[in-house]
Amino acid sequence: xxxxxxxxxxxxxxxxxxxxxxxxxxxxxxxxxxxxxxxxxxxxxxxxxxxxxxxxxxxxxxxxxxxxxxxxxxxxxxxxxxxxxxxxxxxxxxxxxxxxxxxxxxxxxxxxxxxxxxxxxxxxxxxxxxxxxxxxxxxxxxxxxxxxxxxxxxxxxxxxxxxxxxxxxxxxxxxxxxxxx
Numbered sequence: 001x002x003x004x005x006x007x008x009x010x011x012x013x014x015x016x017x018x019x020x021x022x023x024x025x026x027x028x029x030x031x032x033x034x035x036x037x038x039x040x041x042x043x044x045x046x047x048x049x050x051x052x053x054x055x056x057x058x059x060x061x062x063x064x065x066x067x068x069x070x071x072x073x074x075x076x077x078x079x080x081x082x083x084x085x086x087x088x089x090x091x092x093x094x095x096x097x098x099x100x101x102x103x104x105x106x107x108x109x110x111x112x113x114x115x116x117x118x119x120x121x122x123x124x125x126x127x128x129x130x131x132x133x134x135x136x137x138x139x140x141x142x143x144x145x146x147x148x149x150x151x152x153x154x155x156x157x158x159x160x161x162x163x164x165x166x167x168x169x170x171x172x173x174x175x176x177x178x179x180x181x
Contacts (some may be wrong), residue, residue, distance in 0.1 A: 051102055126164035130151050138172045 046053075069077075081088055128150075135141055135149055138160035 024150045048105075048107060050086060051098075055098070055102075120163040124166060124169070125161050126168060127160045128158075131164065131168070134168065134171060134173070140172070 131153065132146065132150060136146055141149070165179055167173050167175045167176075
C-alpha cells in the first residue's frame with residue numbers, strides 16, 4: 001500500500017499484463033473536520049430547548065384545527081367538556097405541569113447592572129522577581145515551595161504589573177483584613 005493506493009499486477013493468460021491502481025477510500029476523520037466544541041454547544045441548545053421544540057408543533061396543530069372549527073363545533077365541544085369532568089381535570093393538570101416545567105427549565109436572563117474596577121496605587125505593583133524575593137527572604141518557604149510558587153506564577157496569567165496587598169511588601173509579611181482591604 002503506497003499513500004492510500006493499492007497496486008495490483010495482473011498476469012493474464014494471454015500474456016498481456018497491466019497495472020491497476022485502486023484508490024483506498026477512507027472515512028473522514030471527524031475529530032479533525034468538526035470542532036467538538038460546536039457539537040457540544042449544539043447538543044446543549046437542543047436539550048435546553050427540547051420542551052419548547054416539542055410544544056411548538058403541538059400548538060401549531062391545535063391552532064390549525066381551531067381555525068377550521070365553526071361556531072357549532074365550538075358549542076358541541078363546550079357541551080362535551082361541560083359534562084366530562086375527567087377530561088377537564090386531565091387537561092388542566094397537563095397545562096399546569098407543562099407550564100411549570102417550561103418556566104423552571106427556561107434559561108434566565110442575566111443582566112450586568114454595573115461594572116467597576118479598582119486601580120491600586122503604583123506603589124503596590126509587584127513583579128515576579130519582587131514577589132519571589134520577598135517569599136525567599138521571609139524564611140518560611142523551603143526551596144521546593146519556592147520552586148512551586150515560581151511555576152504557579154508563570155502559569156497563572158498574572159503579569160509583571162500585578163498589584164498585591166500592602167501586607168505582601170513587608171518582611172515578614174503582615175497579613176490582616178485591614179491590610180488586605
